[in-house]
Amino acid sequence: MQLTINSLSKTYSNGVKALKDVSLNLSNGMFGLLGPNGAGKSSLMRTIATLQEADSGSIFLDDLNVLQDKTKVRQLLGYLPQEFGVYPKISAERMLDHIAQLKGVGNKSERKELVAALLDNVNLSKDKKKSLGTYSGGMKQRFGIAQALIGNPKLIIVDEPTAGLDPAERNRFYNLLSQLGENTIVILSTHIVEDVSTLCSNFAIICQGEVLYAGQPDNAVKEMEGKIFTKAISKQELSFYQDDFTVISTQLKTGKLHIRVLHESDPGKGFLPATPNLEDVYFSNIATRVDVNTI
Numbered sequence: 001m002q003l004t005i006n007s008l009s010k011t012y013s014n015g016v017k018a019l020k021d022v023s024l025n026l027s028n029g030m031f032g033l034l035g036p037n038g039a040g041k042s043s044l045m046r047t048i049a050t051l052q053e054a055d056s057g058s059i060f061l062d063d064l065n066v067l068q069d070k071t072k073v074r075q076l077l078g079y080l081p082q083e084f085g086v087y088p089k090i091s092a093e094r095m096l097d098h099i100a101q102l103k104g105v106g107n108k109s110e111r112k113e114l115v116a117a118l119l120d121n122v123n124l125s126k127d128k129k130k131s132l133g134t135y136s137g138g139m140k141q142r143f144g145i146a147q148a149l150i151g152n153p154k155l156i157i158v159d160e161p162t163a164g165l166d167p168a169e170r171n172r173f174y175n176l177l178s179q180l181g182e183n184t185i186v187i188l189s190t191h192i193v194e195d196v197s198t199l200c201s202n203f204a205i206i207c208q209g210e211v212l213y214a215g216q217p218d219n220a221v222k223e224m225e226g227k228i229f230t231k232a233i234s235k236q237e238l239s240f241y242q243d244d245f246t247v248i249s250t251q252l253k254t255g256k257l258h259i260r261v262l263h264e265s266d267p268g269k270g271f272l273p274a275t276p277n278l279e280d281v282y283f284s285n286i287a288t289r290v291d292v293n294t295i
């Protein structure tokens with residue numbers, strides 16, 4: 001399948017331009033949509049999920065016009081929104097059975113089998129009788145994936161799923177997501193660079209409603225080779241370095257400020273060459289729009 005987004009724009013009634021001429025091409029596999037808070041990720045996800053209108057532009061899932069044929073799109077869609085409410089007193093098993101019924105799985109024994117397979121898939125079988133209100137953040141997210149998988153969706157959208165998960169739960173969630181990508185388009189919206197480097201074969205960086213970069217994580221990192229340099233400085237010197245260099249990240253460690261700069265060639269002045277990573281790609285792109293130095 002192919003998801004083709006062409007020149008999509010959206011301005012909210014308060015004047016915020018959430019999407020500005022966004023164009024992206026997605027194929028089967030995991031696609032990371034990376035951007036800071038307020039970048040426009042959720043606006044894009046909600047538009048693809050047919051939950052809100054765009055002002056202009058088009059989205060096609062193969063030949064299907066997403067912005068017009070909403071009912072057909074919803075039959076192919078699995079959506080895990082950023083915030084989703086659960087009925088606290090109902091068990092995961094009963095809730096999944098109910099959602100499966102709503103999604104048209106009428107036969108009771110078929111539903112039972114489906115729910116058991118889903119619970120097993122997201123590793124919640126042993127907790128299936130517990131009420132959803134007692135679930136941890138990670139368990140809720142895994143339940144969210146289970147409900148999104150009902151009906152064998154061809155397009156799965158997960159909006160910032162790992163925010164707030166502890167490392168073990170995040171790993172469990174990564175493992176679950178990485179099994180999904182092969183025959184479906186999975187769009188993972190996140191502000192966590194590690195989510196993309198761990199899971200995604202393709203990604204885009206979005207900031208202030210615009211796509212700043214689209215490509216493969218490995219290639220993006222390769223393009224940075226020989227251009228990232230690091231130096232430990234005192235905190236007071238930062239503004240001086242910011243005047244002369246593109247400082248893309250700062251990290252305070254044992255009283256020293258470790259800065260990373262983007263520079264076409266060795267800047268000298270005590271800088272050391274550094275091995276680039278996806279965070280460098282991310283910060284060097286968004287540094288053109290927002291202040292990335294947070295001390």
Ligand SMILES: Nc1ncnc2c1ncn2[C@@H]1O[C@H](COP(=O)(O)OP(=O)(O)OP(=O)(O)O)[C@@H](O)[C@H]1O
Pocket residue numbers: 012013014016017018035036037038039040041042043044191
């Ligand atoms: N319904 C709305 N009405 C007005 N402005 C909105 C609405 N929804 C979002 N915005 C604004 O649009 C911009 C993009 O928001 P959006 O939620 O799409 O970004 P995001 O990348 O998902 O951010 P976050 O990671 O914080 O969820 C922000 O400036 C936000 O305040």
